[in-house]
Amino acid sequence: MRVFVITGAGVSAESGIPTFRGKGGYWRNLDPAKLATPEAFARDPKLVWEWYCERRQRIRNAQPNAAHEAITKLANHAAEFLLVTQNVDDLHARAGLRAEKIVQIHGDIFGTRCSRCGFKEHNEECEEIPRCPKCDALMRPGVVWFGEQLPWNELQRIENYLDRGACDLVIVAGTTATFGYIIDWALRARAPNGELIEVNPEATPLSEFATQRIRESAAVALPKIVDQVITS
Numbered sequence: 001m002r003v004f005v006i007t008g009a010g011v012s013a014e015s016g017i018p019t020f021r022g023k024g025g026y027w028r029n030l031d032p033a034k035l036a037t038p039e040a041f042a043r044d045p046k047l048v049w050e051w052y053c054e055r056r057q058r059i060r061n062a063q064p065n066a067a068h069e070a071i072t073k074l075a076n077h078a079a080e081f082l083l084v085t086q087n088v089d090d091l092h093a094r095a096g097l098r099a100e101k102i103v104q105i106h107g108d109i110f111g112t113r114c115s116r117c118g119f120k121e122h123n124e125e126c127e128e129i130p131r132c133p134k135c136d137a138l139m140r141p142g143v144v145w146f147g148e149q150l151p152w153n154e155l156q157r158i159e160n161y162l163d164r165g166a167c168d169l170v171i172v173a174g175t176t177a178t179f180g181y182i183i184d185w186a187l188r189a190r191a192p193n194g195e196l197i198e199v200n201p202e203a204t205p206l207s208e209f210a211t212q213r214i215r216e217s218a219a220v221a222l223p224k225i226v227d228q229v230i231t232s
């Protein structure tokens with residue numbers, strides 16, 4: 001069985017990580033969509049870092065939930081499996097999903113990157129704004145911001161997986177599917193007679209293409225879906 005899963009912020013919501021849009025999305029009355037931009041960082045790097053440091057802290061204190069665990073179980077059952085997550089947290093990895101099965105298409109919140117020369121390092125410190133050890137410019141969080149390109153290597157991993165064959169099962173969980181590439185990957189991945197299951201309490205632009213729409217939370221729905229897949 002060939003499986004492709006896409007997750008978004010809704011999958012980590014039940015671990016206590018706020019989503020970007022909808023209820024609880026705002027931080028200090030600021031819209032995350034306006035903080036997660038190169039312009040916001042250029043204007044006020046301290047404010048942007050404060051937001052990311054708070055999210056890092058929250059993620060460190062959070063635990064994977066039943067949705068993350070169900071996805072790992074599905075990966076262990078499937079002959080071939082790839083997860084593309086828009087989440088920059090590490091909860092899929094901490095639920096036991098191996099790195100080679102995860103594409104973090106929007107980056108990793110625990111990474112940092114130089115805003116000038118691109119030097120990268122893993123740095124969880126949040127005492128003050130880190131500076132680049134190579135060129136002394138400000139380091140920025142290692143995530144993809146609005147208007148920025150997706151990481152080429154990670155895109156290649158997705159393309160390679162999609163090129164190798166169609167999927168019997170595609171699950172898209174906890175995302176507003178705002179970005180066209182999310183819908184595009186889900187549709188391309190599904191085999192003509194395969195399932196495309198959307199897990200989201202609310203309708204999204206992907207809903208009309210889904211073969212099943214499960215209007216429940218991810219931690220409730222995914223364990224049931226995975227158990228059904230494994231026993232069928």
Ligand code: OAD
Nearest residue numbers: 008009010013019020021086144174175176177202217218
């Ligand atoms: P959003 O915050 O846009 O959407 C969260 C989605 O999860 C919504 O569709 C909710 O209905 C759904 N949801 C909420 N709670 C849920 C639960 N318990 N179970 C299942 N679904 C639930 O998050 P994303 O779609 O992931 O990108 O956002 C995509 C990207 O936009 C983010 O990666 C980030 C953001 O800007 C960048 O920073 C580049």
